Amino acid sequence: MHELGIVFYIIRDVKQAALEHSVQKVSGVVMNIGEVSTIIPDYLTDCWRWAADKEDLLRGAELKINTIPAVTYCEDCHAEYGTVAHGKICPRCGSEHTCLLRGNEVEIKEIEVPNE
């Protein structure tokens, strides 16, 4: 279960951030998840529910997912194109000299805490 492992890292980092900001309760965590990050959002939120509810800090906190579209850059013709639709081969010039610009993020964007 790949996503469960990822959830443990998210929880560790959120706990660390909560400590740094003297936060006692987190109500939401917003993630930036790239389209080609190998993470399945539904599995991630399922694993989150199971694991987060075991932590006082995170009980009931919602995991929100922001999907970052994957974009690839062609080093030969300098085109930028959608990675999911076209993969490694540039649809404009057919080159294989391409690299991923964005879309593999697994990033905590922000945490939400109840305003008291």
Place this chain on the structure above:
Amino acid sequence: MDPVKVIEIKKSIFADNDEDAARLRKELKEKGVFLLNLMSSPGSGKTTTLIQTIGRLKDRIRIAVMEADIDSDVDAVKIKEATGIPSIQLHTGGMCHLDAEMTRQGLDNVDLSQVDLVILENVGNLVCPAEFDTGAVCNAMILSVPEGEDKPLKYPLMFSVCDVVVINKMDVLPYFDFNLEKCKEYIHMRNPKAQVIPICAKTGEGVDAFAAWLLEQVCNWKKQ
């Protein structure tokens, strides 16, 4: 007043592990120890390949093995019985990969002043181990013929982080639709720098080439 306050974090969940791995690599460099991270699917022949490789290198360099599995110690016992070299078992406690911290905990149980090469046999899995830097100097992976030539297309990250791809079970090639040239092409699409070494761990064919590659990496690391 808004019901919630937002605190911006903007941090990759891999960031801490990447830093930790870089630190571990530096410590290993100072101690003159080369760490190889060996990855593959379950059943590709990692342990058999290791036994064959260690047999060719153990009189020239000092080797230790760390076996990472979700449970059991069958691999560590097998390595120790077959090669006589120190071998320890790490349990990941259900996790599908090792990270730098777990690797460090494992290395604490190895006498690093007595070894040149530590081989970490990662959990059999082509997804998560590729995402977590263990602190290893080189990454190697084994792809076996029955798994199919298209694996580099399905698990691109794994193939892009590897310095060497060993193609195992070459003896069964006639029974499978596995095109070695096509497979090499797919690997190089993902990673033009990856070395590809076909072997048969069961008969030992091709293992000399892998052992020579590994010995060269270890010598370079200790020399630099």
